[in-house]
Amino acid sequence: MKTFHCQFCGHPLFFENVQCLQCGSALAFLPDRLNMVAIEEAPDGQEGLWRPRSRGRKASDLRYRLCHNHTTQNACNFAVPAQDPNRLCVSCRLTRVLPDLSVPANPLRWYRLEVAKRRLFYALAKLGLVATNPPEGGADGPIFEFLADLPGQPVMTGHAQGVITLNVAEADDAERVRRREEMHEPYRTLLGHLRHESGHYYWDRLIDEGGRTESFRKVFGDEQQDYQAALQAHYARGGTVPDWQDSFVSEYATAHPWEDWAETWAHYLHMVDLLETAASYNTRLRIPGQDVEVEEVVNPLETGHPDFDSLVEQWVPLTLLVNSLNRSLGQEDAYPFALSPGALDKLRYVHDVISETRSRTPAQGAQPQQDKGKTESPPA
Incomplete structure (x- = not known):
């Protein structure tokens, strides 16, 4: 941002x-x-x-x-x-269920969740995917429920029928790190959760309802395979898939084409958000020892329809810079990924779908959409 x-x-x-x-x-x-x-x-x-x-x-x-x-x-x-x-506001009215605010820890958890959601809303609005001023006080975009575990009733983070559910425990840093280690994930954040789950929401809107299922299957595979069986198989093998980096942005993306799309969607939102941040600082990039130079990072959220190859050309040296800065401060890599040609092809598909939608429906004119969905994902 x-x-x-x-x-x-x-x-x-x-x-x-x-x-x-x-x-x-x-x-x-x-x-x-x-x-x-x-x-x-x-x-x-x-x-x-x-x-x-x-x-x-x-x-x-x-x-x-x-x-x-x-x-x-x-x-x-x-x-x-x-x-x-x-x-x-247009962001808060998307939250349908709040955690019990009489629980001492929940007001801070809720605040953190809403901060992440507002950042998601900003990016979606910039991409023309939600209305910034829907008529008659209406709402546009996915509905959110922020829930806490109850005895015998654990809350699964996921998406179903236009509703994104998030376990408020994810707002606790220690708990989120514990789950990240348990799930063998290199990257797990509140904003990452929301971006991933919004991918499920927009699969329904842009792929299923948008008449793009055939083109989707050519890139991501057949989503008609049994979803629950695919997830069970994924966790039964401990999530380990040899050479997954050749075609996927993450190991979890190998579980099912819906998860592959959602992980790739989230990754694309990571990309355009970080590039916009760099552009706001007039960032110029050059990889030491290599003939790679970016005169100035371009803001992909304000340049109309940016070329995907140009985004990638800026993305690679930018993530190297971010990781180097993090290591200088004794932190782990902020971007622990390496994108293969196969993963980039999927990111290009997401980029093209968003660009097509963006050209037809600018943010100010987007209309509220009806809820329709079928997926519910485990924490990702």
Whole structure:
């Protein structure tokens, strides 16, 4: 994600900020404009409304309310257009079930989950896959349920019929690391979970309902094979598949074509998000000792329809830089993957599907979609 700037003083801002540390301005993210702005209370007679803060310019006519989850729980920094009848922002209204907030650990878990979900929403909106201002206070995109284990009722992270379920225990760093080790995964994050599960949601929308099943099968295989049997076989062999790197982005992707798609989808979202971040810093790249140079990383979320080969040309040296920086700080590689030609072919397919959808349905005009799905995945 790109770095934002305070429109009042110019200080750099992060996506989660609620106040500018330089000028003290209150901040809000405006989903209908996909931008973080400094805000101030609207003039008398407009109680509860805010407007973008101006400096030496005509006062803005735009009016917003702060999301209900900000005013009551301090758990959101998105704003709601004044004419929108929904008390919740476009991201928070996608959450159908919250964890029990009377449990001491759950408010922080919920906050972390919503932060990750807002980052997912931003990327999907930039790609034209969700509406940023759906009509009549509606919602667009997958529905979320954040649940906790109960005695004898463990919660499985997964997707089914348009609903993404996430176990709130994943918001605890220690528990997530334990599960990562147990599942033999090199990468496991809250945002990664949400990106993966959104892949299942968009398989239904873009592949099944989009009439692309035949082209999908040519790249990923036949998804009609028994899903539960495939998962059982995957775990029975301990997830070990010889030479899986030749064709897959992860070992879990070998379990079933649906999981292959979801893992590849998540990987593509990793790619465009990191490239946008690098572009916001005007990053130039050169691999030491090699004749590989990127004059400037291009933001794939603001360049219309970027060429996939160009993205990969920038991606490879960028991930080398990120890993080198991490190792300098005594951390493990932030990007523990190596993409083979087979995996890149699948990423190209995801890129092409999104580009086709993006060209037909820009983010501002996307319409709410009906829930339809059939998959439910284990933690991935």
